[in-house]
Amino acid sequence: MAKKTSQPRRKLVDIRKDNSEQILAEAARVFAKHGFRGTTVNAIAEQANLPKANVLYYFKTKEGLYKAVLNQQLNIWMANMDAMTSDSHPKDALRQYIVDKIKQSKEHPNASKIFAAEILHGAEFLKETLETELKDQFDRTCAVFRSWIQKQWMDPISPEHLLFTIWSSTQAYADYQAQTTILLGKPVLDDDDFEAGIELLTCMVLKGCGVRLV
Amino acid sequence: MAKKTSQPRRKLVDIRKDNSEQILAEAARVFAKHGFRGTTVNAIAEQANLPKANVLYYFKTKEGLYKAVLNQQLNIWMANMDAMTSDSHPKDALRQYIVDKIKQSKEHPNASKIFAAEILHGAEFLKETLETELKDQFDRTCAVFRSWIQKQWMDPISPEHLLFTIWSSTQAYADYQAQTTILLGKPVLDDDDFEAGIELLTCMVLKGCGVRLV
């Protein structure tokens, strides 16, 4: 529909790019809200101001569109995982990681939600990616944690479970917003809420892991 | 179908009770796995070894059945929330709460998953319950935390965010099992995994909150 609101003479490549992107963006929103099964192609089409047939022209099937969204959002989700290295000190690296993760929950809640729903329902579409890409990332990060422990920069806690905890508690600021806002009694989470989350989590993780703050 | 495998002369009250319960139980499993929209009445019926029409005879509509499941599982989920009181010392109460929560994830993963999916998708069906029952619980628990802080039994952390963190990280052991098992490289989580979770979380929460262990 972008076509109708902008000038004539639009290049086909641009049309294709714009439409694909808009469909992906709207699809991400709708899928995040209603899940794969709860989403109709028509709902996405309406959000994108396009007829359903047009959406199916760009993405042959609903499943194909979903997978495209999933991949796109997964990249966002896994973005700053490799920032932690053996050389960096946990007191900086862990804090930074938590900050990044919560920022992500704030700025890309849909990525987090789609990802969470996918896993919640057994990770059918994601199983392979989890087994390869994420597993590699995970092992690498655990190795970094272990190296920190060996250098006695932190206590010998379980790297695996530490990561689970950080992931789940940071993601909660995206996934559970509906709950969080109700319990905090505000319409939406504001910057202070995210700051408070960062504050509590860094404090808890750093102290909990016995990271020397020297 | 229970009817066919057991003796004749079953009382109607029993039949009703048994069937309702079995339908609820199977429905909880299926809803947890596929979500509300992803679940068909027929799928539940098959799991319960009953014809679809029979399921609809007990629960007039799919939505009604879902709400029944939701309520049942919500009670499980909110079970041991009131164990923490101002009198109890955080070092015991917090540890116990974490233990209970993780046990719950282990024993009632479906309750957790259904609840999580519901919130993830905006808590349409739950909004009212969250605004009343859960909100009350939440405020009460936060008040307990505040009283502990006032007694200087722990550092002045944010009670709200502490609770968010405990909830999300304990629930993760139910909701994200599909991911956790893949990353740990085992078919299912075993007792040691849950123990490790308990260990890490109590350590992290107690140290993180500066709970005096005197």
Add this chain to the structure above:
DNA sequence: CAACCTTTTGACCATCTGGTCAAAAGGTTG
């Protein structure tokens, strides 16, 4: 055992939804 209530079940229906198609409209390129 007989009149009555509850449960079971197959057949059926209206609606929704993912996906197809062909024709028209819009760009591209020599």
Add this chain to the structure above:
DNA sequence: CAACCTTTTGACCAGATGGTCAAAAGGTTG
């Protein structure tokens, strides 16, 4: 501008799904 390619779109379809219904089977109670 003319032949050609890409995009747009309404109409259409087959299958799935929630829900209904009436008849049969199974309990209950005097």
